[in-house]
Amino acid sequence: MAALTAGGNDWLTSTIASLRFDLGNSNGSAFDVDWIVIGRAGVSASSSALDALTNRVTSAEGNLTSTAARTTTLESTINNTATGLATKASASALDTLTTRVTKVEGTTTSSASRITSLESTVNNGSNGLATKASSSALNSLQTTVTSQGDTITSQASQINNLNTVVGNQGAALQTQASVIADTSGKVSSSYVVKMGITSDGRYFTAGFGVGLSNASGAVQSQFIVNAxxxxxxxxxxxxxxxxxxxxxxxxxxxxxxxxxxVIKKATIANALIGQGVYSSTFTNYGQPVMSLDFNTGQITMQNKATQGKYMLLREDGLFAVSGGVVMLELSL
Incomplete structure (x- = not known):
């Protein structure tokens, strides 16, 4: 527009407040336009917003489906080639709400869901090196009630995903929550956390899960850790x-x-003891009634009432001592 040769200089000295595009010869024609860029070559930016509502009721061979949905989409992008190096940045957001009721062969299902997705990306070609960085977040909520014969099942779930990637390095986090109950008496509840990272081409995971269910006929709970x-x-x-x-x-x-x-009861197949084992009962003068020293191989049994009276069993024999005098010795 800056080099017009006809039509005066309005394009140069005035502010353009609106543009009109006539793409068809008659009213009622429909066209899909992916994007429009206005400006000088080299740097371009665009943004778009879409809000769509859908209501639908269908009937086919006795099957009924009623659906209502709303979808909101937002997107922004920037393309920069002013320096001869390709750089693109984009951000998008998607929010979808859906409700659906279906009846198929005697089974009625009512469900509602919401999905929210966010994503940001930067592709950078500076210094001749292509580097991509992206991050995304996803949240999904869903509730469902199903009636089949005499059985009614109700369930709800939530899933959250977080992801980040820079070059060949990445990290991810996911949480899942779910509850289920039905009229036959089965109930369950669970919560799971999963984590993962990619570092130097290797993938590592960690997480934990908590669950409570009576699906096996008896109520069972689990807590499992991966770390x-x-x-x-x-x-x-x-x-x-x-x-x-x-x-x-x-x-x-x-x-x-x-x-x-403090262990009330223990069954030990093999034990590796580094120092000693002592009785929980003490003498009147504060010593364990019985002690096992695994470093010296010695067993000591104290007289509970009188200090200085004890028996020793060790590798060279059995000794009964009283007041520092060996009263009995069975040497090996």
């Missing part, structure tokens, strides 16, 4: 007054570390 290290922290310490957070229970590299434990 290289799992720890329980004691958060009752007063950190403002010098307290420190401690961990009474840690699982790391296939080993379990317990700081202190």
């Amino acid at each position: 290289g290290q799992f720890a329980v922290l004691n958060g009752s310490a007063d950190l403002n007054n010098g307290g420190t957070v401690t961990s009474p229970f840690i699982i790391e590299n296939g080993q379990v570390f317990i700081a202190d434990a």
Whole structure:
């Protein structure tokens, strides 16, 4: 427009407030226009918005379906080639609401869902190196009630997805929540968290899941963790007054570390004990009635009432001691 040779100089000295496009010879013609760019070559930007409403009722061979939906789409893009290097940035948002009621061969299903999707992307060709960075978020909510014969099933679910990618590095997080109940008495509830990262071409995962169900006939609960290290922290310490957070229970590299434990009953096939085992009963003078020292191979049995009287069983024999004097010796 800057080089017009006819029509005066209105295009140069005036502000263009609107444009009109006549694409057909008659009224009522319909055309799809993907995009329109106005400006100088080199840098372009565009944005679009779409809001669509749909209502539909269908009947085919006795099957009825009633559907209502609303879809909102927003998109913005920038293309920059002013420096001779291709750079594109885009952002999009999608929100879909759907309700549907169907009746097929005696089965009636009512469902509602909402899906929200957000995505941002930058393709950068600066310095002659192509780098793509993207992030996305997805939220899906769905409720469904189904009636089939005498059985009514009700369920609801929610899924959240987060993803980021820069070059060949990426991270992802997904949460899934689901509840189900029916008139036959079956109920279940579950919550799952999944995480993953891609680093240097390798993929790593972690997560946990919690579930409660009576599908097997008895109520069962599960808590499953996928992690290289799992720890329980004691958060009752007063950190403002010098307290420190401690961990009474840690699982790391296939080993379990317990700081202190009270075990009512234990069945142990093989035990590797590093130091000693002591009885929970003490003498009147504060010593364990019985102790096993696994470093020296010695078993000590104290007289509960009188200090200085004890028996020793070790690799070289059995000894009964009283007041520092060996009263009985069975040497090997």
